[in-house]
Amino acid sequence: MTDRLHLRLAPETDSVTTLLDALEAYTDAQALPISAASRLMLLADELAANVIMHAHGATFLAAELSREAETLRFTLTDDGPEYDPLRRGAANTQGSVEEREIGGLGVHFVEQLATTAEYRRADGHNILSITLDAGAE
Amino acid sequence: MQITQSQAGALQVATLEGRLDTATAGAAEAQLMALLAPPGLVLDLTNVRYVSPAGLRTLLKLAKEARTKSASFSLVGLQPAVREVFEISGFDKIIPAFGTLAEATA
Numbered sequence: 001m002t003d004r005l006h007l008r009l010a011p012e013t014d015s016v017t018t019l020l021d022a023l024e025a026y027t028d029a030q031a032l033p034i035s036a037a038s039r040l041m042l043l044a045d046e047l048a049a050n051v052i053m054h055a056h057g058a059t060f061l062a063a064e065l066s067r068e069a070e071t072l073r074f075t076l077t078d079d080g081p082e083y084d085p086l087r088r089g090a091a092n093t094q095g096s097v098e099e100r101e102i103g104g105l106g107v108h109f110v111e112q113l114a115t116t117a118e119y120r121r122a123d124g125h126n127i128l129s130i131t132l133d134a135g136a137e
Numbered sequence: 138m139q140i141t142q143s144q145a146g147a148l149q150v151a152t153l154e155g156r157l158d159t160a161t162a163g164a165a166e167a168q169l170m171a172l173l174a175p176p177g178l179v180l181d182l183t184n185v186r187y188v189s190p191a192g193l194r195t196l197l198k199l200a201k202e203a204r205t206k207s208a209s210f211s212l213v214g215l216q217p218a219v220r221e222v223f224e225i226s227g228f229d230k231i232i233p234a235f236g237t238l239a240e241a242t243a
Binding site: 013014016017020034035037038039041042045046048049052093094096097098105106108109112113 | 160
């Protein structure tokens, strides 16, 4: 059983299925609690979808996942135009059905579910790295 | 994502199975929109272990459309991880969720 996952994907919507299938297999193999697995998949899904929607011109999307003790580290890299998904405003989570906007939830989830989140631009790549608690029940 | 259609009294019931994620939300939305009509639609999520933000957006669109059509829209059988996502997004305050189908149709 490996504790490191590396995937290189095409920046298209179908890749999200490949990514989530791989993460599901990983979290099953690691016997992660369902909540930790769900949080990881949710953030990976949203952040990958962000890249696919916004990184026009990207030729690849790479996902890396590793575990050190009780910390999961998930990193997404793409070669699209500079885009920091963490700089978008947080969503309205208090309003009525009519007031809610379709979108903007991604940053809110990162803030609520990730332990740390960091974006950097290096060598023409967007690199987004988050850490999560592997023991979250 | 599998969607099975049934009825409980006058309400349409859609039973979902699988992941409601970025890749499946679009097709699920089209199918569920077609089922949404007065008096209302209940989604049974007992066999959905994961709902992504894209899935939440689909549910929000359905809730908005239900208001427009004066139809009810509710959920049953949220699994703990799905419930957590609902609470964090504040969706638990805007979309009614019930433990069982009997409660949703009462």
